Amino acid sequence: MIYLDKFYCFFQKTLKDLYTESKERENLFFLLTTHIFKCDKTTILLRLSQKEKINFLIYDKLIKKLWELKKNRPIQYVIGHSYFLGIKFIVNEKVFIPRPETEELVYWILQDHKVYNHDNKNPVQVFDIGTGSGCISITLKKKKPEIVHIYAIDFDTEALDIARKNAKLHNVKISFKNVDILKDIMSIPASKNYVNIIVSNPPYVKLSEKKLLHPNIVQYEPYQALFVPDEDPLIFYKKISFWIQKKLTGIIYVYFEINQFIYLDIINFLRKKGFLNIEIKKDFQGFFRMVRAVYYTK
Structure with missing residues (x-):
């Protein structure tokens, strides 16, 4: 079974060499997860603290997006939008x-x-x-x-x-x-x-x-x-x-x-x-x- 907190750790480890600042990696994590889960940051924090399980389809989406980030693709292109x-x-x-x-x-x-x-x-x-x-x-x-x-x-x-x-x-x-x-x-x-x-x-x-x-x-x-x-x-x-x-x-x-x-x-x-x-x-x-x-x- 896959858990959101485990994915968080994997996300941080995967991008550590590319994005050396932990705050920047955290920002990327929340931009991605709020997009995939269609919720706000507070909800993601709550799900992390509760060590919520992730179904396979959601996990597959997260992993695919993570590999895009690993290839240097900007998060805005990964999720398809930006804010101005x-x-x-x-x-x-x-x-x-x-x-x-x-x-x-x-x-x-x-x-x-x-x-x-x-x-x-x-x-x-x-x-x-x-x-x-x-x-x-x-x-x-x-x-x-x-x-x-x-x-x-x-x-x-x-x-x-x-x-x-x-x-x-x-x-x-x-x-x-x-x-x-x-x-x-x-x-x-x-x-x-x-x-x-x-x-x-x-x-x-x-x-x-x-x-x-x-x-x-x-x-x-x-x-x-x-x-x-x-x-x-x-x-x-x-x-x-x-x-x-x-x-x-x-x-x-x-x-x-x-x-x-x-x-x-x-x-x-x-x-x-x-x-x-x-x-x-x-x-x-x-x-x-x-x-x-x-x-x-x-």
């Missing part, structure tokens, strides 16, 4: 796993615009460029339903399929656009007479920094959502800024997640392009990971 500002999102290897730093970026937008009550003369439209799972655009729409239009843009049709599923899951209306930012950014629609909010967590890790990433990121997360060439690490910021200046009108609020190692380059680039009120912010780890700026069209 408390909201559940479907994820797989076609989309980048939502990160706490991006939560902070979205929270910054919500804080900046919570006092605004735009009337019909100044409705708000948001452009989420490089949407991936759709976590940014969907969260903004759920938290601020008064936003008139949100355009979620990505070049990968399979990523957009996941984002559409997440929008349907949360019953929000988002306009999804399949656009290759590097080749065809000017095709993104731009209506006049709106207050514009541009938010993007584009690829920004230089190829030379690949060795700094955790193996499960490099092995499983989409390459195209992560890396940029060393010789032009600002390539996505350049394309987005060019589009802003050529296609948008009125006041444009810009929020970028950035590479902490080249934050000064990004600030200098935005300044040279005429962006104003540039502010950089540290994430919860103390790294400069997000920037806000404003652009006024003439």
Whole structure:
């Protein structure tokens, strides 16, 4: 007979070399078991203390998922979902796993615009460029339903399929656009007479920094959502800024997640392009990971 506490010990032992911190292994254990048993952490703790038996079918599921973790597959892909500002999102290897730093970026937008009550003369439209799972655009729409239009843009049709599923899951209306930012950014629609909010967590890790990433990121997360060439690490910021200046009108609020190692380059680039009120912010780890700026069209 198989017992949950025995599986817990086996789980810890199996992942000890891969995840050296016991707290991290515990977190993985509870994420997996609450998913498989469809219950909360308190229930799992109770079942552990009672040395509850596990039926064979459940044990088989747990073992299969454990082997996936042993192969470095991120827990979010193993269980098929992740959480972003408390909201559940479907994820797989076609989309980048939502990160706490991006939560902070979205929270910054919500804080900046919570006092605004735009009337019909100044409705708000948001452009989420490089949407991936759709976590940014969907969260903004759920938290601020008064936003008139949100355009979620990505070049990968399979990523957009996941984002559409997440929008349907949360019953929000988002306009999804399949656009290759590097080749065809000017095709993104731009209506006049709106207050514009541009938010993007584009690829920004230089190829030379690949060795700094955790193996499960490099092995499983989409390459195209992560890396940029060393010789032009600002390539996505350049394309987005060019589009802003050529296609948008009125006041444009810009929020970028950035590479902490080249934050000064990004600030200098935005300044040279005429962006104003540039502010950089540290994430919860103390790294400069997000920037806000404003652009006024003439």
